[in-house]
Amino acid sequence: MVRKKAKLAYIENDSSRRVTYQKRVKNLVKKTRELSVLCGVDACAIIYGQDEQVPVVWPSSEEEAKRIISYYNSKSDLDPSQRGFNQYTFLNDSVIKAKGKGC
Amino acid sequence: MVRKKAKLAYIENDSSRRVTYQKRVKNLVKKTRELSVLCGVDACAIIYGQDEQVPVVWPSSEEEAKRIISYYNSKSDLDPSQRGFNQYTFLNDSVIKAKGKGC
DNA sequence: CATACTATCTATAATCG
């Protein structure tokens, strides 16, 4: 979209498509967060990546996951089994919620 | 975010916030569509505007609604009562689906 | 109010390591 005109069509090349996907997902989530903060609205973004089992979900997987991780990191003296209940479990739960009852 | 440094905080001024909201929602939807097309993934964006009864939902309210409208426009010889089953009804249906079972 | 304008800032495709 920069040194060559954008065509807005499916990117056939696998590696190019993956790189573009990662860059754009990152910024799409960022934009969603900005809109939410700036305008005080509830916004939700869900992206089902091709090869990923867990879709990217905002706000859950981004903001809330970070919060969870920070929480557990700050409690490094916590019972290891409790700390094991972590990002993976949380993310799966988020996805189920997102699929089951919207955002 | 341009002539003044961005602060990424809630915009207090009502009119400014509304204008910013409209601009950003438009582009957020555009970005979502681009990601979906470029990378061949399913992406979904839902924004619950403050004063609007119907949230902005993509792909439903954007792509599919246009499809529906185009469909009815192309059938201008259709029974008027059938054409009356139009954008409004469809959008409500989309929102219900989005809220009820995800994207 | 809503649009249009425009000076800047941001996103990003291509490239290199």
Add this chain to the structure above:
DNA sequence: TCGATTATAGATAGTAT
């Protein structure tokens, strides 16, 4: 394949209309 770089197209806050 991923991260860093860079040049350019795109997004946007403030302002004008």
